[in-house]
Amino acid sequence: MLVSIYRYNPETxxxxxxxxxxxxxxxxxxxxxxxxxxxVKEQDVTLAYRRSCREGVCGSDGxxxxxxxxLACITHVSSVVKNNKLVLRPLPGLPVxxxxxxxxxxxxxxxxxxxxxxQNDEPPPAIERLQSPEDRAKLDGLYECILCACCSTSCPSFxxxxxxxxxxxxxxxxxxxxxxxxxxxxxxxxSDLEDPFSVFRCRGIMxxxxxxxxxxxxxxxxxxxxxxxxERAV
Amino acid sequence: MGMVTNVTSLGRNGVYDWLVQRVSAVVxxxxxxxxxxxxxxxxxxxxxxxxALFAQIWMKVFTLAALVSLLAHAWIGMWTISTDYLTxxxxxxSATFVRLVFQLICFAILLVYFVWAVQILWSx
Numbered sequence: 001m002l003v004s005i006y007r008y009n010p011e012t013x014x015x016x017x018x019x020x021x022x023x024x025x026x027x028x029x030x031x032x033x034x035x036x037x038x039x040v041k042e043q044d045v046t047l048a049y050r051r052s053c054r055e056g057v058c059g060s061d062g063x064x065x066x067x068x069x070x071l072a073c074i075t076h077v078s079s080v081v082k083n084n085k086l087v088l089r090p091l092p093g094l095p096v097x098x099x100x101x102x103x104x105x106x107x108x109x110x111x112x113x114x115x116x117x118x119q120n121d122e123p124p125p126a127i128e129r130l131q132s133p134e135d136r137a138k139l140d141g142l143y144e145c146i147l148c149a150c151c152s153t154s155c156p157s158f159x160x161x162x163x164x165x166x167x168x169x170x171x172x173x174x175x176x177x178x179x180x181x182x183x184x185x186x187x188x189x190x191s192d193l194e195d196p197f198s199v200f201r202c203r204g205i206m207x208x209x210x211x212x213x214x215x216x217x218x219x220x221x222x223x224x225x226x227x228x229x230x231e232r233a234v
Numbered sequence: 235m236g237m238v239t240n241v242t243s244l245g246r247n248g249v250y251d252w253l254v255q256r257v258s259a260v261v262x263x264x265x266x267x268x269x270x271x272x273x274x275x276x277x278x279x280x281x282x283x284x285x286a287l288f289a290q291i292w293m294k295v296f297t298l299a300a301l302v303s304l305l306a307h308a309w310i311g312m313w314t315i316s317t318d319y320l321t322x323x324x325x326x327x328s329a330t331f332v333r334l335v336f337q338l339i340c341f342a343i344l345l346v347y348f349v350w351a352v353q354i355l356w357s358x
Contacts, residue, residue: 157318160318160319160321160323160324161317161318161321162323193248194247194248194249195247195248196247196248196251196314196317197248197317198248199248200248200249200251200252201318226249226252229248229249230249230252230253232249233247233249233250233253234253
């Protein structure tokens with residue numbers, strides 16, 4: 001199989017380039033893309049990429065695999081390879097540090113902006129803040145995000161305005177705390193979201209939904225935020 | 235957040251822009267369906283009937299509402315396009331100037347259309 005990988009080392013290269021590698025896949029096994037990267041790394045130790053848990057939990061190895069963002073560690077080669085060719089590029093829209101490693105600062109900055117932590121100004125109870133099973137269920141599909149950035153970097157609105165539009169990942173987390181019965185800063189949170197950029201640059205393209213390796217639905221969460229803003233405004 | 239909230243469009247707020255965009259779309263749809271229906275049900279439409287339709291005050295108001303909807307819709311749309319594509323990321327340091335000129339041109343065109351259309355409507 002031909003593996004074509006985006007290579008760029010800002011210290012030695014003036015421009016990025018695609019480098020091809022020939023990889024022989026073992027018979028009778030469907031490897032993950034990360035396994036293929038490991039085989040390339042054995043051929044060429046200069047190749048740089050992030051990886052850690054190799055089971056879709058840490059979110060380190062998000063990359064663009066044959067045109068679609070995903071986690072290399074849980075993407076089967078058979079599910080993406082066409083014409084015996086695998087093309088790997090860094091996540092789109094973020095500055096490249098080296099090869100498949102991108103600078104995620106812009107992504108984390110937007111995450112920080114939504115204050116992704118519980119805020120409650122009532123005196124804490126003796127043991128813990130309780131929540132009914134129904135209220136807890138509202139957080140399903142929101143808390144599971146691993147911040148791999150596959151969604152935000154597949155979103156054109158995030159490409160155009162990464163400093164103003166929060167992007168699907170941060171908005172999913174914004175709604176995770178808006179929906180939390182224990183959080184008391186709902187109004188303040190909504191006030192921080194009502195400008196024309198933060199939420200409203202979402203055009204419902206739904207690339208985020210199609211690429212999320214955890215099967216989450218940021219578009220739906222954004223719709224809920226919009227409903228909350230609308231309810232407050234009219 | 236300040237940076238983001240200071241730069242605003244028509245409703246000076248994303249929620250109102252979003253709402254204006256949708257409500258104006260419905261008003262325009264209603265107007266085009268009505269006028270389309272009128273034309274379809276008046277096979278041999280003559281100037282006199284066409285003029286009589288627009289001579290009525292409710293039709294003037296309805297048409298003006300559709301016109302204002304069209305202009306508001308276009309303004310929000312063009313403003314959004316300019317802030318999506320004519321940015322520092324795509325144009326560098328001249329982006330703000332280019333965006334301002336683009337928006338002023340759009341605004342001037344919409345203003346001309348508004349005055350012109352009002353003049354036509356109330357001359358009937």
